[in-house]
Each structure stands twice: as structure tokens, then as C-alpha cells.
Amino acid sequence: MMKKKNLAVIAVGNELMGDDGIGPAILNALSGESLPEGVDLIDGGTGGMSLLHVIKDYNRVIFIDSGDFGGVPGKIRVFTPKDVHSIKKMCRYSLHEVDLAEIIHISQKIGEAPGIMVIVAVQPRRIEINTSLSPEIIDAVPQAVKEVISQIKRIRVE
Numbered sequence: 001m002m003k004k005k006n007l008a009v010i011a012v013g014n015e016l017m018g019d020d021g022i023g024p025a026i027l028n029a030l031s032g033e034s035l036p037e038g039v040d041l042i043d044g045g046t047g048g049m050s051l052l053h054v055i056k057d058y059n060r061v062i063f064i065d066s067g068d069f070g071g072v073p074g075k076i077r078v079f080t081p082k083d084v085h086s087i088k089k090m091c092r093y094s095l096h097e098v099d100l101a102e103i104i105h106i107s108q109k110i111g112e113a114p115g116i117m118v119i120v121a122v123q124p125r126r127i128e129i130n131t132s133l134s135p136e137i138i139d140a141v142p143q144a145v146k147e148v149i150s151q152i153k154r155i156r157v158e
Helices: 018-030 050-055 100-109 135-156
Strands: 005-011 039-043 058-066 076-079 116-122
Touching: 005 018, 005 050, 005 135, 018 039, 018 058, 018 116, 018 135, 050 058, 050 100, 058 135, 076 135, 116 135
Parallel strands: 005 039, 005 058, 058 116
Antiparallel strands: 076 116
């Protein structure tokens, strides 16, 4: 059995869908930070089943994504997998329509989930065809970077 890597920070989001591009924006900002050794920054694209092949190689994963949790646009919240559920109904015709909550659930079901998973979510204003982030979402990037770094420090010692 292959030894698992320490920690991945995986950004998920579609930069062509307005505020859904917050994950890649935060990942880009994180790439300029001094992070501890053993932390891999990964662009997870728009997610999907391919993430299963990525997360199975890690002991700990921090996901960065937009998430509608009813907050004001730009609000940042940290969740664990047990805190979230998918509101999508999985289409049995395509595996491309799977959201992050469903990926986490599948990884747990097949026994390939990392031991620790955290989701850093930013409340979007709009998810629609648009290549720019809303002003509140842009303003949230520095605080989201701080939150991700805080989570890295926290889960590296657990």
C-alpha cells in the first residue's frame, strides 16, 4: 500500500461562472504565501469524479469552494463533511454533475477518504455566466487565505 501524502489544499470552482471562481482565486493568492513543507496546492477545476483519484492519496484535505449556506456574500465558513449535504440529485446518465459533497460521500463509502477533511466555503453573490467575481467576493480573498492558513496549521498537528 502506498504511503499517503500529508496535506492537500484543493480549490474547486468554475471561473466562467462568476463567484463560483472564488476557489481558484484563493488558491492563486495562497501560491504567493509561505506554506509549511508537505502542503500541496491543487487546482481541482470544476470538481467531478476525478477528485476521487486525487484525494485518496492524502491524509488530510482542505477544500476551497463557493457554498450557499445562507450568509451574506463574502462570508466565510468552515465545515466538516458531516456538516454538509448535497442538494443536487445525482443524474445516473453522467458523472460530471457530481458536487463536492457527493465526492466526499463517495470517497467515504469506498474507504478512500482522507482521515481529515475540511471545507472552507465563501458565500457567493451570483453564480452565472460571468468571468469576474463580485466585489464582496474579491474583498473576501485575503480573509479566506488567512482562514485556509489557520486550517493548515490546525490540522497539521491533529
